Amino acid sequence: MPNAHFQQTARQILDDLKNSGQLKSFNAIISPMAPSVEVAGSGETIVLCSNNYLGLSNHPEVIQAGIDGLKKYGAGTASVRFICGTLECHYQLEQKIAQFLGTESALSYVSCWNANAAVFPTLTAPGDVVLSDELNHASIIDSCRLVSKKVERSVYRHNDMEDLERQLKAHSDKNCRWVVADGVFSMEGDLVNLRETVDLCKKYDAMMVLDDSHGVGVMGKTGRGTHEHFDLLGEIDIMTGTLGKALGGAAGGYVAASSDVIKILEQRARPSLFSNALPATVACSAYKAIDILEKEPQRITKLHENVAKIRNGLGDLGFACPDSPSAIVPIMIGDEAEAIRKGERLLELGIMVVGFAFPVVPRGEARLRIQVSSALEDEHIRRVLEAFSKL
Numbered sequence: 001m002p003n004a005h006f007q008q009t010a011r012q013i014l015d016d017l018k019n020s021g022q023l024k025s026f027n028a029i030i031s032p033m034a035p036s037v038e039v040a041g042s043g044e045t046i047v048l049c050s051n052n053y054l055g056l057s058n059h060p061e062v063i064q065a066g067i068d069g070l071k072k073y074g075a076g077t078a079s080v081r082f083i084c085g086t087l088e089c090h091y092q093l094e095q096k097i098a099q100f101l102g103t104e105s106a107l108s109y110v111s112c113w114n115a116n117a118a119v120f121p122t123l124t125a126p127g128d129v130v131l132s133d134e135l136n137h138a139s140i141i142d143s144c145r146l147v148s149k150k151v152e153r154s155v156y157r158h159n160d161m162e163d164l165e166r167q168l169k170a171h172s173d174k175n176c177r178w179v180v181a182d183g184v185f186s187m188e189g190d191l192v193n194l195r196e197t198v199d200l201c202k203k204y205d206a207m208m209v210l211d212d213s214h215g216v217g218v219m220g221k222t223g224r225g226t227h228e229h230f231d232l233l234g235e236i237d238i239m240t241g242t243l244g245k246a247l248g249g250a251a252g253g254y255v256a257a258s259s260d261v262i263k264i265l266e267q268r269a270r271p272s273l274f275s276n277a278l279p280a281t282v283a284c285s286a287y288k289a290i291d292i293l294e295k296e297p298q299r300i301t302k303l304h305e306n307v308a309k310i311r312n313g314l315g316d317l318g319f320a321c322p323d324s325p326s327a328i329v330p331i332m333i334g335d336e337a338e339a340i341r342k343g344e345r346l347l348e349l350g351i352m353v354v355g356f357a358f359p360v361v362p363r364g365e366a367r368l369r370i371q372v373s374s375a376l377e378d379e380h381i382r383r384v385l386e387a388f389s390k391l
């Protein structure tokens with residue numbers, strides 16, 4: 001029998017969520033991810049909330065590469081990397097990531113969550129300090145929570161360079177200062193103040209860590225990410241990112257950095273020492289996705305054009321969208337239940353855009369989050385704007 005106290009608490013939480021209209025529901029998709037999908041019970045629906053920024057998750061060559069990987073290597077190795085879990089395709093993917101991002105080396109993980117979880121507990125040491133932007137992704141926050149008690153942690157105000165500089169100065173006695181930020185902030189869609197952050201890191205001898213999960217494949221002329229957008233290729237100490245968004249969309253993540261950083265992670269990081277590697281099928285699909293991105297930069301151009309069309313169209317309809325070149329467009333609603341209700345109404349109108357509420361965003365800051373894909377055609381965009389005009 002489950003513990004009675006737990007049962008009562010769990011029931012209370014679920015009842016409260018239901019009664020306040022905040023209970024999340026999950027829609028089952030019964031076709032591959034694409035600009036338009038088949039949703040169980042709702043029929044054909046345009047997806048405006050997937051991270052499939054380049055439309056690669058359903059690309060025939062990406063799928064074929066995964067099938068070939070599965071056939072060549074089997075389902076997996078039943079082992080972690082350092083025992084007998086390293087496949088040739090892991091090295092190939094890691095070399096591809098490093099070469100694409102312009103770093104010496106890279107290491108893959110089963111998710112970017114795991115990649116981030118590896119970074120701070122492994123690389124920091126007693127006497128260090130980690131300074132983290134207040135809007136960083138949950139995986140960075142949790143990674144910072146895992147550091148030694150002798151590593152100080154502090155949060156600086158979102159993109160506030162005065163606050164960051166004040167804190168860097170205040171910690172000038174530390175052995176190593178670490179600064180961490182998202183490249184594209186996942187809930188706001190705004191970009192990190194990367195140039196100023198990098199300059200401050202240089203001035204105060206700090207290590208810069210950039211999670212570019214929403215920037216890679218999206219930002220910069222060739223999709224290398226936020227560092228390319230700001231013309232800072234080669235200037236970031238450590239980059240993390242996901243393979244579960246623009247780069248194939250299945251799963252997986254990476255750390256890209258100097259070979260010393262990667263070697264330390266290989267030797268010491270708990271998420272790879274004690275957990276299996278990325279499945280071969282995913283590694284091969286992700287490799288192919290990066291290959292296609294390199295050969296078809298026009299996908300990035302089209303994505304940027306679609307972002308402009310959607311932002312301008314929503315602006316013309318009177319929706320206030322914060323200005324940003326990223327593919328994430330939040331529409332602030334405020335009230336949690338209202339945001340969820342509006343998401344449900346959009347689904348009725350054939351558009352999938354989910355209302356985001358606490359704990360994904362702070363209380364009272366519920367929103368609809370739109371994500372644009374290069375795979376959207378003008379007809380999709382016309383239907384999207386028509387649905388929003390009815391909202």
Ligand SMILES: Cc1ncc(COP(=O)(O)O)c(C=O)c1O
Nearest residue numbers: 111112113137186213242244253
């Ligand atoms: C900024 C950021 N970092 C990390 C992650 C985690 O990525 P993954 O799904 O590969 O664990 C996400 C996904 O939501 C993200 O948005």
